[in-house]
Amino acid sequence: MAEIVFDGVNKIYPDGTQAIFDLSFEVADKEFVILVGPSGCGKSTALRMVAGLEEISSGRLLIGDRVVNDLSPKERDIAMVFQSYALYPHMSVADNMGFALKLAKVSKEEIDRRVRDAAEMLGLTEYLHRKPKALSGGQRQRVAMGRAIVRSPQAYLMDEPLSNLDAKLRVAMRGEIAALQDRLEVTTLYVTHDQVEAMTMGDRVAVMKLGVLQQVASPTDLYERPHNLFVAGFIGSPAMNLAEAEVVRHGDGIGITIQDGMTLAVDPAATDRYPKVRDRVGQRVAVGIRPEHFAAPSEVADDRVMRGLPVALVEALGSESLVHVDTRTRPIVSEDMRAAIDDEDAFEELKRQAAAGGQPFVVRYEPSRAPRHGETVDVGVRTERIHFFDAQSGLALR
Amino acid sequence: MRLQLTARTGHPDFLDLPWDVPLAAWDHPRIVETPLGIHRHVVRTVRYEDRLYHLKELPRRYALREWSFLRHLREEGVPVVEVVGVATLRDDADGDRLDACLITRHLEFSVPYRLLFLRREHQALRDPLIDALAQLLVRVHLTGFFWGDCSLSNTLFRRDAGSLAAYLVDTETGELHGELTSGQRGADLELAAERAAGELLDLQAAGVLDDAFDPVAFGVDLRDRYDRLWAELTHDEVFGPDEQHRIHDRLRRINEIGFDVEELELSRGDGDRTRLHLRTSVLEPGRYQRLLRELTGLEAQDHQARVLLNDVRNFGAWLTRTEGTSLPEALVARRWLERSFEPVLALVPSGLRGRREPTQVFVEVLGLWQRWSAEQGSDLDLLEAARRYVDEVLPRAEEEQLVTEDEAGDEDVAGWVPDALATTGALDRAEVARRVREG
Numbered sequence: 001m002a003e004i005v006f007d008g009v010n011k012i013y014p015d016g017t018q019a020i021f022d023l024s025f026e027v028a029d030k031e032f033v034i035l036v037g038p039s040g041c042g043k044s045t046a047l048r049m050v051a052g053l054e055e056i057s058s059g060r061l062l063i064g065d066r067v068v069n070d071l072s073p074k075e076r077d078i079a080m081v082f083q084s085y086a087l088y089p090h091m092s093v094a095d096n097m098g099f100a101l102k103l104a105k106v107s108k109e110e111i112d113r114r115v116r117d118a119a120e121m122l123g124l125t126e127y128l129h130r131k132p133k134a135l136s137g138g139q140r141q142r143v144a145m146g147r148a149i150v151r152s153p154q155a156y157l158m159d160e161p162l163s164n165l166d167a168k169l170r171v172a173m174r175g176e177i178a179a180l181q182d183r184l185e186v187t188t189l190y191v192t193h194d195q196v197e198a199m200t201m202g203d204r205v206a207v208m209k210l211g212v213l214q215q216v217a218s219p220t221d222l223y224e225r226p227h228n229l230f231v232a233g234f235i236g237s238p239a240m241n242l243a244e245a246e247v248v249r250h251g252d253g254i255g256i257t258i259q260d261g262m263t264l265a266v267d268p269a270a271t272d273r274y275p276k277v278r279d280r281v282g283q284r285v286a287v288g289i290r291p292e293h294f295a296a297p298s299e300v301a302d303d304r305v306m307r308g309l310p311v312a313l314v315e316a317l318g319s320e321s322l323v324h325v326d327t328r329t330r331p332i333v334s335e336d337m338r339a340a341i342d343d344e345d346a347f348e349e350l351k352r353q354a355a356a357g358g359q360p361f362v363v364r365y366e367p368s369r370a371p372r373h374g375e376t377v378d379v380g381v382r383t384e385r386i387h388f389f390d391a392q393s394g395l396a397l398r
Numbered sequence: 399m400r401l402q403l404t405a406r407t408g409h410p411d412f413l414d415l416p417w418d419v420p421l422a423a424w425d426h427p428r429i430v431e432t433p434l435g436i437h438r439h440v441v442r443t444v445r446y447e448d449r450l451y452h453l454k455e456l457p458r459r460y461a462l463r464e465w466s467f468l469r470h471l472r473e474e475g476v477p478v479v480e481v482v483g484v485a486t487l488r489d490d491a492d493g494d495r496l497d498a499c500l501i502t503r504h505l506e507f508s509v510p511y512r513l514l515f516l517r518r519e520h521q522a523l524r525d526p527l528i529d530a531l532a533q534l535l536v537r538v539h540l541t542g543f544f545w546g547d548c549s550l551s552n553t554l555f556r557r558d559a560g561s562l563a564a565y566l567v568d569t570e571t572g573e574l575h576g577e578l579t580s581g582q583r584g585a586d587l588e589l590a591a592e593r594a595a596g597e598l599l600d601l602q603a604a605g606v607l608d609d610a611f612d613p614v615a616f617g618v619d620l621r622d623r624y625d626r627l628w629a630e631l632t633h634d635e636v637f638g639p640d641e642q643h644r645i646h647d648r649l650r651r652i653n654e655i656g657f658d659v660e661e662l663e664l665s666r667g668d669g670d671r672t673r674l675h676l677r678t679s680v681l682e683p684g685r686y687q688r689l690l691r692e693l694t695g696l697e698a699q700d701h702q703a704r705v706l707l708n709d710v711r712n713f714g715a716w717l718t719r720t721e722g723t724s725l726p727e728a729l730v731a732r733r734w735l736e737r738s739f740e741p742v743l744a745l746v747p748s749g750l751r752g753r754r755e756p757t758q759v760f761v762e763v764l765g766l767w768q769r770w771s772a773e774q775g776s777d778l779d780l781l782e783a784a785r786r787y788v789d790e791v792l793p794r795a796e797e798e799q800l801v802t803e804d805e806a807g808d809e810d811v812a813g814w815v816p817d818a819l820a821t822t823g824a825l826d827r828a829e830v831a832r833r834v835r836e837g
Contacts, residue, residue, distance in 0.1 A: 014576055052581040053544070073585045080585075086551065086593070088600035095603065099596050103614050164439075164457065 002064030002154040002187055003029045004050055009059035011045055011211075019045045021211045023059070027155075030185040032178065033216075034202035036192055038234070038342030042211040044159060047191045051080050051157050064154060079153040081161050087132040087140055094119070094128040097146040111150075118149040121183055137169045138176065145180065155187040162197065174201055193342075196237050199223070207231050209339050225273075229332065229394035232288045232387055233340030238322055240288040241361040242337070243329035244391060247280045250303070254278060256287055256386075258306070259328040259358075265303040267384035274388040276397035285397065286332050288387035291322065291364040300380035307378045311371050312360055321370035324360040325377060331359040336394045400493075404465075405483035405501070410446045412483060412501060418490050421455040421499060443504065450504035451482065458486050460570045461498035467543070467569040468502070474541040475684050477534065478566045479505050479554065505565055507755045508554040514562075515601055517796055520608045523562075524616065530555060530564035532623035533656075533700075535590055536631065538566060540678045544582050546571035549593035557754070558699035559761045577678060587624050591617035631657060631681055635674040645674060656700050658682040693731040696739075698757040705761045710734045742784040746792065753795045763787045 004027040011020035020042045027033040035043040048054040049061060052073035060067050068076050087096050098115040106114075119125045122142040132140055148156060161177075162170045178201045181188050192198055198205045199219040206216040207230075215227040226232035232240050245256040250265050254277065257263045271277055277285065297305045309325035331337075331354045338347045353359040363379055371377045388397040401417045416424055421440045428444040440455045456464075461484050468481035483501035490496055514523060531553065538545055545552075545566070552568035575582070598613035607613075631652060637644045645662070652659055660682060663675040682688075686703035690696055698706060714730035725733075742763050743756050754762065767783035 051585070053579070053585055055579050055581065073581050074588065086549065086596075088596055088603070090600045090604035091596075092603075095599070099599055100592055102599075103592055103595050103617055164460070 003027060003031075003062075004155060004187060004189060005060075005062040006046070007060040007062065009046075009049065009061055010057045011042070011049065011054060012057040019211050020049070023211075023213055025206055025213060025216050027187055027189055029187055032181045032188045032190065032201065032203045034190045034192060034198040034205045035208060036195055036198035036205055036234075037208035037214075038339055039193060040210065041208040041339075043191045043193075043208050045211075046208070047157055047159055047189055050076075050155075050189060051078060052076050077154045079148040079151045079156050081145065081148045081156060081158040087143055089132055092129050092131060093124060093135070093143055093146075096132060096143050097150055100147060101150055114150040114152065115146070118146045121149065121180065122146050137165070138172050141165070141169070141173050142176065145177070149184065153186070155189065156181075158188065158190040160192055161190075163192075163194075170197075177201065195235050199235065205235075207234065209234075209336075225396075225398075226288075226387065227396055228336065229286055229288075229334070229389045230336040230340050232389065232396075233332075233337055234342075236290060238291050238362045238364075239340075240290050240387070242286060242288045242332045243327075243359065243361075244284050244332060245287045245329070246284050247277060247282065249281055254281060255303070256285075258287065259330075262306060263303070264306070264381055264383055265301065266386060267304075267382075269384035270386045270388070274397045277388040280388075280397065284391050286389040286391050286394070288389070289361070289381060290385065291362045293382045293385040294363045295380040295382055296369070297378045297380045300382065304383050305378050305380050306361075309361075309377055309379055311373050311375045311377060314370055314373050316367060316370070318367070321365045321367050323363045323365050323370055323377075325363055325379065326358060327361050328358040329361070330354060330357070332391070334394065400487055400489040401485060402487040403483060403485045406481075409449075409451075409482045409503070412444075412451075412485070415444065415453075417485055417488050417499070418496070420490075420496060421453060452479075452502050452504060454500045454502075455497045456500065456570060458498040461486065461500045463572070464500055464568075464570045467572050467574065470574065471538070471541065471543060471566065471569070475682070476537050476541060476543075476566060477563060478569075479503065502567075505554050505556070507758075508556045508565060510554060511550040511597065512601065512606065514555055515606050520611050524611070526560075526562040527555070528616065528620050528623050530558075530562040531590065531594065532620055532627055534564040534566060535587065535624055536627050537683050539578050539583050539586070539628070540631070540681055540683070542575045542577050542678075543569075544573045544575060544578060545569065545586055546573065546589065547593075548586060548590035550597045551593075556699060557758045559701035559705050559758070560765075561699075561701045563699040563701075583628070587621055590624075591620050594620060627655065630655065632676055632678055634676075636671050637674070639670045639672075648674065652676075652681070653685055656683060656685050658685045658688070693727065694735055694739075696735075696757060702757045702761050705764060706739075706757065709738070709764060713738060738780060741781055745781070745784050745788050747788070750788065750792050753792055759787075759792070762791070766791065 006023045006025050009020060009023040010018065012018045023046060035046060037043050045054055049056050050063070052068070052071060056069045061069055063076055063078065073080075088099075091099065094115050097118060098111040101111045101114065115128070116125070119128050122145065124139065124142055124146065127135060127139065132143065135143065158177075162173050165173060174197055190202065199222070202219065204216055204218055205222055207214045207222065209230050215222060215231050217225070222231060222235050226235060229242065233242055243258060245258045248255050248257055248263060250263065253266060253268055254271060255263045255265045266277075306327065309327060311323055312326050313324035315322040315324075331350050333351050333354045337350065341347050341350065350359070365371070389395060390397060403412060403417070405411055415428065416426055421442050424442060426444070428446065430443050430445050430450065442453050444451050444453060465481055465484040468478050471478045472480065480503040481500065482503050485499040485501070488496040488498065509517075511527070514527075527550075531548075531550070534553065535545070535548055538548075547568060547570070552566070554565045554567055555562045556565065557563075578586075595613040595617035598607060598611065598616055601607035602609065602611070602613065635644060635648055649659055658681075659676060663677065665673050665675065667673065684700065686700055686707055687698060690698055690703040690707055693707070693710065696706065710731055713734045714725065714727070717730060717733065718724045739760055742760055746759060763780070763784045766787055767778055767780055770783055770786070771778045
């Protein structure tokens with residue numbers, strides 16, 4: 001088993017395009033790390049550098065205690081699990097799992113042993129003699145995983161292995177892969193563009209944007225303590241509500257004027273987490289409020305309520321309702337937001353809203369308390385949970 | 399119902415298809431069953447008059463990638479299936495979004511590998527298959543494309559004189575680079591060797607492939623063949639001042655394997671030795687196909703083109719002898735078309751035209767003409783040889799567009815039989831059924 005270390009790694013293509021900038025982080029032995037980011041962020045390039053499928057322009061890449069910059073993919077002792085896999089319909093599950101070892105001239109006894117071990121781990125023992133068509137979609141995915149497991153590599157590299165599956169199976173497989181990695185205790189680097197996948201699977205998540213590592217942290221830390229506006233906007237579904245606001249004095253503490261005529265008192269707990277915001281009185285900053293950090297007006301103080309917000313849309317999801325309320329807050333229109341949204345149409349809409357002087361906020365409600373479309377609501381804000389960022393650099397004001 | 403469909407001109411608009419229903423559930427008169435390889439996605443085939451189109455349902459981003467990759471590779475001269483459309487933003491009746499669908503035109507006279515093994519002697523297939531796959535992978539890599547999914551299932555094969563020509567079918571996992579690193583090429587080749595071996599092991603498990611056929615050795619030989627071809631095309635050659643002929647030798651060898659070289663890079667280092675370096679981007683495959691097209695307008699596979707060009711040259715020499723004067727090459731080619739190629743093909747009755755591609759018919763007639771002429775000790779008339787071929791050989795040749803009931807032992811092929819019998823357009827169902835019964 002082995003750790004994977006990126007040590008000041010850069011990737012510059014012959015035409016001068018730089019895909020990775022000074023990437024440094026470590027995947028510890030047995031750890032499951034997810035690389036996530038929007039398209040073009042460099043996550044797949046980073047993974048492929050580990051696999052030996054992209055040359056490293058400068059810096060060092062280590063697997064275990066070996067610098068592998070110049071080793072071929074074969075010499076690196078890693079198993080790459082792609083989104084593509086094919087099960088052979090006439091071969092048994094056992095043969096489907098073990099055939100690559102046969103090609104590598106591993107003895108029959110050893111193949112049998114490794115296949116049995118892998119099958120046990122994957123819950124496939126009773127299916128070993130069956131044909132793939134007798135298996136469910138999830139079991140077939142496990143057979144594909146089994147192919148990688150029997151190789152007993154130092155590390156697994158997974159490049160969006162679930163992206164080809166339907167939504168239901170994808171959700172089921174997320175849990176299975178995470179549990180399997182936990183049982184296998186093999187260092188794993190997993191790439192996805194899906195931040196929900198990232199947040200639900202890994203020990204830690206590395207967020208990238210335009211070739212630059214933005215933050216590596218546990219899912220909880222990323223969610224609760226984003227380093228910058230990009231991470232704040234990218235991580236979380238539905239996304240964090242972000243707006244420009246002016247920091248003002250408010251009683252003994254500070255407040256934020258989030259839209260004309262609407263100032264909210266900021267709880268000291270928030271300024272304790274973001275102490276630099278205290279130096280920004282009189283300045284505009286970016287503030288973030290997650291959809292679940294709103295409350296009924298009666299549950300917060302009067303000076304923490306946004307009043308008179310028209311309900312534009314109600315998404316009833318069963319266990320919760322997501323209510324889109326119109327506000328006159330100013331959206332953040334920046335390259336960070338463009339990257340975080342990763343959808344040109346949606347970003348154009350944000351720009352349009354900015355020009356029109358408002359944007360909707362998404363508020364999470366219990367279904368029984370959700371308002372209806374067309375109503376006007378007052379919404380309490382748990383201001384102890386507000387996030388603060390520099391409006392220009394996007395950095396958290398910590 | 400929402401639908402966005404991008405289709406190339408020269409093909410149907412496909413708007414009569416039930417796009418608001420998942421592809422697997424289509425029950426539509428245009429659907430025909432065809433033998434396909436092992437696929438991760440739902441793939442169905444539709445028929446518009448005499449043309450077949452394959453539809454593959456997959457997530458939108460992969461469909462759009464594959465759409466652009468297939469078009470790019472075709473522009474680069476790589477043998478790939480022709481992509482003609484992509485349906486995206488498909489909504490079902492409830493407004494829920496369905497996966498996208500990629501539309502490719504069926505490659506006529508092509509067969510998947512499983513059918514090849516059902517039809518032909520297995521050991522005789524081995525080397526042509528390896529050559530075709532290695533050649534295809536090299537051509538793909540020369541364009542800077544990492545396939546990521548090279549396998550027999552993702553390839554279609556066509557007759558090419560006595561060899562096979564391989565066509566790339568599936569690119570959804572590919573990546574386009576300026577130039578591939580050796581690591582990328584090596585990994586792609588490793589994957590190809592592993593998958594091909596897996597597919598052949600599967601054929602053995604199905605009882606289709608002889609036990610004497612060694613799938614593992616097939617994978618090993620595929621690697622060797624690829625490495626040799628790549629080295630011949632790209633290795634740097636260093637030679638002394640009195641060895642200029644080695645440039646010409648090298649170019650001749652490259653031409654012989656079907657590539658043209660657009661430019662050379664020669665550099666002189668310390669001493670008098672010169673280094674010849676060939677950049678992969680200046681290697682242009684399809685030399686003989688291009689020459690044949692320029693000369694005659696005919697489209698052919700690589701080995702077919704070599705045979706036909708050779709015959710045009712022989713015909714020119716014969717014309718010079720009989721007319722006492724040397725004619726321009728273009729004129730020779732025109733007369734060859736008028737006096738040899740077209741009259742031979744005109745002898746093939748419409749009922750037998752589904753058995754071989756026209757250029758393959760001519761190549762096979764030439765081969766038999768040479769054999770029969772040698773046997774009788776003097777030149778047989780070419781048209782006489784063609785008549786014998788049409789009477790004695792072609793009726794016994796298997797339909798390239800059909801399968802027989804005997805071939806349907808493989809379950810992937812079995813489901814295809816009823817509809818496939820009617821796919822030639824040249825035969826009605828009753829006639830095909832009679833032929834199948836009579837073998």
